[in-house]
Amino acid sequence: NAGVTQTPKFRVLKTGQSMTLLCAQDMNHEYMYWYRQDPGMGLRLIHYSVGEGTTAKGEVPDGYNVSRLKKQNFLLGLESAAPSQTSVYFCASSYRSAVAGGPTGELFFGEGSRLTVL
Amino acid sequence: LAKTTQPISMDSYEGQEVNITCSHNNIATNDYITWYQQFPSQGPRFIIQGYKTKVTNEVASLFIPADRKSSTLSLPRVSLSDTAVYYCLVGDRGAGGFKTIFGAGTRLFVKA
Numbered sequence: 001n002a003g004v005t006q007t008p009k010f011r012v013l014k015t016g017q018s019m020t021l022l023c024a025q026d027m028n029h030e031y032m033y034w035y036r037q038d039p040g041m042g043l044r045l046i047h048y049s050v051g052e053g054t055t056a057k058g059e060v061p062d063g064y065n066v067s068r069l070k071k072q073n074f075l076l077g078l079e080s081a082a083p084s085q086t087s088v089y090f091c092a093s094s095y096r097s098a099v100a101g102g103p104t105g106e107l108f109f110g111e112g113s114r115l116t117v118l
Numbered sequence: 119l120a121k122t123t124q125p126i127s128m129d130s131y132e133g134q135e136v137n138i139t140c141s142h143n144n145i146a147t148n149d150y151i152t153w154y155q156q157f158p159s160q161g162p163r164f165i166i167q168g169y170k171t172k173v174t175n176e177v178a179s180l181f182i183p184a185d186r187k188s189s190t191l192s193l194p195r196v197s198l199s200d201t202a203v204y205y206c207l208v209g210d211r212g213a214g215g216f217k218t219i220f221g222a223g224t225r226l227f228v229k230a
Contacts, residue, residue, distance in 0.1 A: 004161075035220075042205060042220030043162070059219075090161045103150045103169070104209075109161025 002026050006091050006110035013081045013117045021076040021113050023091030031094045032074040033058070033107070034066060036087040043090060048099055049074055056099075081117045089113045122206045127225040136193045138224050140206030143187050149209040151182060151189045156203045156223070165191070165204075193226075201228045 004025045013019055023032065030051050035043035035058075045058030049068040063085060065077045074093075078085060090112050092098075096105035123141045130136045142151065150169050154162035166173055168180040168189070179192040193200060203223040 040222065042222050044220070092161070103167065104152060105167070106164035107154075107162070109163070112159065112161055 004091055004093055004108050004110040006089075006113045008113060009111065010114050011116070013078075013115065015082060015117060017081050018077070018079050019081065019115075020078075021089055021091075021115075023074045023076070023093075023110060024072055025074075025091075025093040025108070026072065027093060027095070027108065028071070029093035029095055029108070030071070031097050031099075032068065033092045033094075033098065034064070034074065034076045035090045035092065036060065036085075037090060037112075038087050046076065046089075050097060050099070078115075081115075083117045085115065086117045087115060089115060122208060122219075122221045124204075124206050124221060124224045126222070127227065129227050129229065130196055131229050132197055133195050136196050136200070136226060136228075138191045138193075138204055138206075138226070139188055140191070141188045142206070142208045145186050145208050151180065151186075152207040153178070153180065153191045154205045154207065154220075156205065162205060162220075196226075196228045198228050198230060200226065202226060 007022045033048040034046040037043045044060050046064050047066040049055050052071040055066045067075045091110045092107040094107045098104045150167050152167040153165040155165050156162040166178050166180045170182050173180045181190040203225050205220050205223040
């Protein structure tokens with residue numbers, strides 16, 4: 001049972017470099033999310049998608065772009081990495097929406113991608 | 119804006135029952151309350167979700183009073199492996215629409 005898989009798990013970048021984090025889920029979920037977690041803090045929503053071909057901004061979208069070309073994949077891109085983007089990034093997916101009221105059900109998370117920007 | 123307040127940390131001993139309370143004074147009428155558990159170097163894992171009164175599953179119980187301004191996660195007979203961060207979530211309605219927001223969580227440390 002793969003669930004939610006993130007690649008890469010670790011990456012070190014220099015300021016100004018670009019990279020893409022890949023998230024893949026095999027549960028046929030419509031909803032996918034990218035979060036970042038900084039030391040001692042909870043998770044903050046970067047971008048999310050409510051279905052193939054759709055994306056929307058979360059709490060902290062600046063400096064990131066996303067794409068959802070296939071239902072099972074959600075990509076997070078950093079066009080010009082900055083030290084402030086050093087963080088652990090988590091992808092999640094869900095059957096119900098976590099961006100609408102009512103019962104949100106369960107968010108399934110990947111194991112995280114640790115990114116360091118020097 | 120909805121906001122949750124939880125204790126920053128709690129200590130317990132193996133075999134004890136642990137109750138973690140979360141306050142959410144501005145919870146909206148149709149919002150549910152959800153709890154997640156996170157171990158180091160892992161993504162959060164869903165524990166339980168409820169709307170009112172009491173919800174119980176195989177790992178925890180969730181108690182929600184009638185006014186829904188708070189909730190209590192109850193972990194029966196904790197073990198060392200329950201050492202983790204526990205997050206209480208409710209909805210948040212800001213300029214960008216509804217979101218499920220993670221707060222800073224409660225760090226539970228279970229001792230032998």
